[in-house]
């Protein structure tokens with residue numbers, strides 16, 4: 001069980017697998033005002049940077065579930081490096097349908113809402129592991145500018161314009177689903193650069209080390225197209241943020 005190989009190659013050197021910077025995660029951890037011992041569940045925890053740094057900085061405990069074997073291993077190493085391995089646990093698994101035995105204070109899905117079949121389904125899934133009165137964290141793209149054509153949406157990595165909402169629509173949708181938005185932290189274009197541009201040197205180095213790999217052609221194609229696609233489309237059209245929600 002694993003995610004498509006291109007991500008395990010192109011994002012192998014990433015600590016954060018989305019347009020959030022370390023500062024964005026630090027801000028989010030602070031504004032949530034978590035007490036030591038707050039228990040956080042993270043669906044699609046990647047290389048564990050959110051849980052590990054929050055365990056170090058705020059004394060939280062956490063469980064992360066991620067389908068990438070590589071990222072899950074990196075998360076465990078990061079926990080040891082930051083001295084929080086006794087407080088956070090990373091499980092390599094598919095989080096689809098996962099319900100935790102121990103209910104949490106904060107249930108997060110930061111950049112992986114396909115796990116619940118979209119934002120609404122992910123909220124429903126996270127709620128099954130959340131204590132009453134707890135906080136949900138949803139990390140999701142939105143359109144900074146609405147793409148003029150479906151082709152432009154596809155160049156941004158979406159399957160269609162309908163995949164994402166504008167920020168106004170996304171915020172309204174949480175309200176309409178019966179949630180108070182109690183905090184939000186938004187990424188910016190430089191955050192997108194850190195996420196996407198950081199794949200380029202990784203891909204280049206991987207290609208130099210693995211010229212005869214079956215995957216070399218795909219990695220080469222990605223390295224050639226990604227910079228142009230990034231500056232022309234993703235960076236301009238896509239926004240990204242984490243929204244903290246509490247049920248009314």
Ligand code: SAH
Pocket residue numbers: 003015016017018043044045046047048049050065066067068071093094095096109110111112115
């Ligand atoms: N929240 C992390 C990672 C976001 S990227 C961070 O902030 O860095 C999306 C993550 O979802 C990847 O790590 C990927 O391996 C994971 N993923 C994809 N499908 C999944 C699934 N079905 N179950 C669990 N994790 C999944």
